[in-house]
Amino acid sequence: MIIKSNIQRVLRYQHCVSNFYELGFDKIYSHNLAEAVGVSPEQVRKDFSEFGIRGNKRGGYDIHQLLDTFQDIFHGKVDKRTILIGMGNIGSALVKYRGFKKKRISILAAFDIDPSKIKGTYGIPVYHFDEVDKFINENCIHTAILSVPVVSVQQVTDELVKSGIIGFLNFTPAILQVPAHVVVNNIDLYLELESLFYYIRTSEHRNINCKEDKF
Amino acid sequence: MIIKSNIQRVLRYQHCVSNFYELGFDKIYSHNLAEAVGVSPEQVRKDFSEFGIRGNKRGGYDIHQLLDTFQDIFHGKVDKRTILIGMGNIGSALVKYRGFKKKRISILAAFDIDPSKIKGTYGIPVYHFDEVDKFINENCIHTAILSVPVVSVQQVTDELVKSGIIGFLNFTPAILQVPAHVVVNNIDLYLELESLFYYIRTSEHRNINCKEDKF
DNA sequence: TTAAATTTGTGAAAAAGTTATCAAAAAGCG
DNA sequence: CGCTTTTTGATAACTTTTTCACAAATTTAA
Numbered sequence: 001m002i003i004k005s006n007i008q009r010v011l012r013y014q015h016c017v018s019n020f021y022e023l024g025f026d027k028i029y030s031h032n033l034a035e036a037v038g039v040s041p042e043q044v045r046k047d048f049s050e051f052g053i054r055g056n057k058r059g060g061y062d063i064h065q066l067l068d069t070f071q072d073i074f075h076g077k078v079d080k081r082t083i084l085i086g087m088g089n090i091g092s093a094l095v096k097y098r099g100f101k102k103k104r105i106s107i108l109a110a111f112d113i114d115p116s117k118i119k120g121t122y123g124i125p126v127y128h129f130d131e132v133d134k135f136i137n138e139n140c141i142h143t144a145i146l147s148v149p150v151v152s153v154q155q156v157t158d159e160l161v162k163s164g165i166i167g168f169l170n171f172t173p174a175i176l177q178v179p180a181h182v183v184v185n186n187i188d189l190y191l192e193l194e195s196l197f198y199y200i201r202t203s204e205h206r207n208i209n210c211k212e213d214k215f
Numbered sequence: 216m217i218i219k220s221n222i223q224r225v226l227r228y229q230h231c232v233s234n235f236y237e238l239g240f241d242k243i244y245s246h247n248l249a250e251a252v253g254v255s256p257e258q259v260r261k262d263f264s265e266f267g268i269r270g271n272k273r274g275g276y277d278i279h280q281l282l283d284t285f286q287d288i289f290h291g292k293v294d295k296r297t298i299l300i301g302m303g304n305i306g307s308a309l310v311k312y313r314g315f316k317k318k319r320i321s322i323l324a325a326f327d328i329d330p331s332k333i334k335g336t337y338g339i340p341v342y343h344f345d346e347v348d349k350f351i352n353e354n355c356i357h358t359a360i361l362s363v364p365v366v367s368v369q370q371v372t373d374e375l376v377k378s379g380i381i382g383f384l385n386f387t388p389a390i391l392q393v394p395a396h397v398v399v400n401n402i403d404l405y406l407e408l409e410s411l412f413y414y415i416r417t418s419e420h421r422n423i424n425c426k427e428d429k430f
Numbered sequence: 431t432t433a434a435a436t437t438t439g440t441g442a443a444a445a446a447g448t449t450a451t452c453a454a455a456a457a458g459c460g
Numbered sequence: 461c462g463c464t465t466t467t468t469g470a471t472a473a474c475t476t477t478t479t480c481a482c483a484a485a486t487t488t489a490a
Contacts, residue, residue: 004326006477007405007410007413007414008406008407008410011405011406011409011410012406016389029436029437030437030438031437036390037390038390039478040464040478040479041437041438042478042479043477043478044481045437045438045439045440046439046440046477046478046479048438048439049438049439049440054438054439055437055438055439056437056438056485056486056487057436057437057438057439057485057486057487058435058437058438058485058486058487058488059436059437059438059486059487060437060438060469061438073413074412074413075410075412075416080409080412082408088315089307089308089309089311089312090302090312091297092308092374093304093305093307093308094304094404096304097304097305097404098304099388099404099405100404100405100408101403102488103409105408105409105412106326108246114216117437142351142415143280143408143411143412143415145408166415166418167411167412167414167415169407169408173230173314175227175251175252175253181346181418183411183414183415183418185408185410185411185414186406187402187407188223189309189312189314189315189402190314190315190317190318190320191223191226191227192227192384192400192402193315193320193358193360193384193400194226194289194295194318194320194460195222195223195226195400196358196382196383196384196398196400197289197290197320197358198222198288198289199222199382199398199400200225200357200358200381200382200398201290203381203396203398221447244466244467244468245467245468246467253449255448255450256467256468257449257450258447258448258449260467260468260469260470261447261448261449261469263469264468264469264470269468269469270467270468270469271455271456271457271459271467271468272454272455272456272466272467272468272469273455273456273457273458273465273466273467273468274455274456274457274466274468275466275467275468276468381460409485430455
């Protein structure tokens with residue numbers, strides 16, 4: 001049976017369970033997680049059961065056991081490694097982003113078409129994109145973060161697929177064409193912001209006192 | 216009847232239709248859009264029909280008319296305005312991000328708890344967070360981008376809600392507690408990357424020749 | 431020890447979302 | 461003009477996801 005439940009939801013549970021652990025709790029109930037993550041308690045239990053996570057009736061879930069299980073599911077004890085392509089605004093920020101390091105994800109190196117232009121210190125090497133194939137093979141990298149300009153992203157992707165990359169975190173608005181075995185997670189900043197404008201416009205709850213209502 | 220179809224998918228159609236327009240096309244078929252966006256043609260037609268977009272049997276959709284309709288749906292002719300809170304790595308990058316400007320979205324100002332620390336020029340004013348309430352009311356702002364540290368994001372959100380913000384683009388891993396009329400779009404960078412690692416691990420298609428297979 | 435209260439786990443039901451099917455309309459063509 | 465091809469639009473069928481409902485288990489308390 002293939003697990004298809006939303007992994008991201010389970011990652012949110014993990015985050016929340018860690019918080020409870022930090023606060024000194026030993027057990028947690030589905031309704032605690034539900035409230036914290038913003039889903040229903042039934043959803044939490046269904047998700048857990050898909051991963052074989054069992055609790056105790058009336059006793060909830062053991063936090064230590066939960067954390068161990070999450071570590072198994074997400075390989076929490078190994079350091080994960082990736083590379084980043086494109087050291088523009090977004091790329092440079094991601095290299096410095098602490099949220100990855102905290103969770104034992106390292107960006108091993110960054111690549112750019114013109115590394116000489118890159119200013120500032122990032123704590124990781126910045127190579128020319130020509131070096132990427134060699135680096136991927138020598139370091140056995142499977143994933144890449146794409147923060148290149150949209151015009152070149154498909155070409156860059158094609159080359160990275162050839163070098164063996166099978167997972168992309170794509171920050172460009174392009175819908176990447178990739179072979180079936182390759183996974184792409186898209187983060188389209190414009191899409192998220194524009195859809196937010198749409199939602200607030202249609203939800204009709206904004207401040208009525210605004211004279212100049214232009215959004 | 217409330218439209219619930221995925222707005223983000225329609226935004227992708229818009230992007231694709233614009234591309235076709237730039238290339239000089241006058242009409243487009245559901246299968247063109249489907250291929251470009253990575254969905255089924257039926258899905259495209261379903262989405263269109265939810266917005267009352269009609270095509271011609273055998274003639275497809277008129278690109279000019281489509282673009283007009285999209286402009287109506289997304290208020291494409293007005294400049295949209297927002298503010299950004301937290302000028303760390305991510306915040307600073309977003310202020311400089313060209314993807315917003317291209318689509319007529321302006322970040323009018325940024326706010327931080329210590330604006331004197333902010334180095335570099337961003338083309339927009341960077342104020343102390345204490346000024347945010349005044350700014351929101353004077354400029355009639357409805358949305359905010361949150362790129363503050365996760366520990367303070369709930370408190371910041373509460374204050375912004377009080378000032379009248381009803382839409383958030385949240386870059387922290389926190390699940391924000393907000394009143395029912397407030398919309399939150401989350402972009403959790405860690406979640407996207409970690410789930411990518413999960414997918415490629417479970418898809419079992421990675422390079423078998425790797426000696427050192429640690430991800 | 432027994433009863434009451436609470437919470438899990440699961441199968442059924444409902445809801446939401448996607449895909450398939452096909453008649454009807456329009457375009458192209460001879 | 462009439463025939464063929466293509467594509468839409470609508471409805472139906474299917475799939476997936478979420479919620480409901482409740483028995484069974486466990487804890488707490490009297």
